[in-house]
Amino acid sequence: MPKTSFRKNSDSPLGAALKYFIMSDHPQPQVLGCLLFSASVWHLADRDQWIEWDKKDREKRLNLVINNNRFLIFPWINVPNLASKALALVTKQIRNDWQTAHGYRPVLIETFVDDSQYLGTCYQAANWECIGKSSGKDWQDKVDENNRSGSVKSIWVTPLHKHFRAILKNQQPAKAQVDLDESFVNLWGKVVMIISDVAQEFDAKWQKRKRVIDSLLLVFLIFRLVFSKNSQGYGTTIEEFWHNCLRMKFPLPQKKPISASSFSDARKKLDENIFKVLNQRIIAAHDTLAEPDNQSQRWLNHRLFAVDGSKLNLPRELIDHHYRTPSKDAYYPQGLLS
Numbered sequence: 427m428p429k430t431s432f433r434k435n436s437d438s439p440l441g442a443a444l445k446y447f448i449m450s451d452h453p454q455p456q457v458l459g460c461l462l463f464s465a466s467v468w469h470l471a472d473r474d475q476w477i478e479w480d481k482k483d484r485e486k487r488l489n490l491v492i493n494n495n496r497f498l499i500f501p502w503i504n505v506p507n508l509a510s511k512a513l514a515l516v517t518k519q520i521r522n523d524w525q526t527a528h529g530y531r532p533v534l535i536e537t538f539v540d541d542s543q544y545l546g547t548c549y550q551a552a553n554w555e556c557i558g559k560s561s562g563k564d565w566q567d568k569v570d571e572n573n574r575s576g577s578v579k580s581i582w583v584t585p586l587h588k589h590f591r592a593i594l595k596n597q598q599p600a601k602a603q604v605d606l607d608e609s610f611v612n613l614w615g616k617v618v619m620i621i622s623d624v625a626q627e628f629d630a631k632w633q634k635r636k637r638v639i640d641s642l643l644l645v646f647l648i649f650r651l652v653f654s655k656n657s658q659g660y661g662t663t664i665e666e667f668w669h670n671c672l673r674m675k676f677p678l679p680q681k682k683p684i685s686a687s688s689f690s691d692a693r694k695k696l697d698e699n700i701f702k703v704l705n706q707r708i709i710a711a712h713d714t715l716a717e718p719d720n721q722s723q724r725w726l727n728h729r730l731f732a733v734d735g736s737k738l739n740l741p742r743e744l745i746d747h748h749y750r751t752p753s754k755d756a757y758y759p760q761g762l763l764s
């Protein structure tokens with residue numbers, strides 16, 4: 427069997443994700459296949475029952491479960507046991523890779539196998555466990571036996587941490603070395619609630635009646651547009667956002683994506699101050715959770731709250747080190763965060 431390694435691909439879909447190429451360097455460099463890991467499915471009855479968590483725990487810690495939603499060995503590659511070996515290798519390194527890319531470590535991987543076409547042999551050989559079946563229903567939380575939009579598939583999982591259940595249920599096991607940053611998880615739990623609460627407050631300011639496009643949906647779409655490729659239009663971005671939300675079974679107001687023109691019209695009615703309010707409340711939430719002596723997330727003793735591309739005023743002394751001001755009248759030089 428050739429020596430197998432992985433190369434990460436940074437071009438990711440919506441949300442936290444990692445792509446890998448399966449590489450061989452013998453007898454010559456060659457790509458053997460690829461894998462994609464991304465956000466977990468929002469609601470999955472057999473998985474949730476197997477973990478033994480309730481809806482509240484699931485909503486708070488679902489990010490700690492990731493989904494292997496793409497796995498391909500190229501059809502012209504004929505290497506015995508390559509699939510199971512690739513799975514075994516990637517599960518050993520993905521926690522560190524995820525920590526580097528997204529700032530936290532997942533504790534469980536799930537995937538789906540279509541029983542009508544595959545047996546899941548490679549997952550079984552890599553010591554994954556089959557824990558049940560998907561419902562075959564659409565994104566809605568409630569099961570409707572007459573509303574099944576997809577095929578029923580087997581659910582396979584593999585733990586990435588021996589205390590994964592305790593972590594997912596927020597139960598600290600005795601003498602367990604849980605490497606989860608609880609302050610980080612707690613902060614993002616509050617951030618979700620803050621976005622929801624602020625969106626409801628701003629709904630009351632511009633909505634005279636309940637609409638399909640509300641403030642919460644607008645905020646999420648605007649965030650998504652900020653992180654989309656510059657050449658990508660509104661329509662394509664909205665369709666990708668809708669597809670990923672439906673795949674994750676995240677509730678949406680309708681199955682069909684809204685039009686780019688509808689989004690643009692609704693965005694004009696949303697007060698831009700919503701983002702200032704969100705920023706202020708998120709910073710306040712961070713301050714209530716942060717330990718006074720914690721310097722782990724500071725730059726020159728300053729905390730930064732920004733997205734890639736944000737501009738920041740820098741100390742004026744840096745002009746002596748050839749930092750430029752954005753204009754002749756500007757007093758401070760500027761930095762571009764990345």
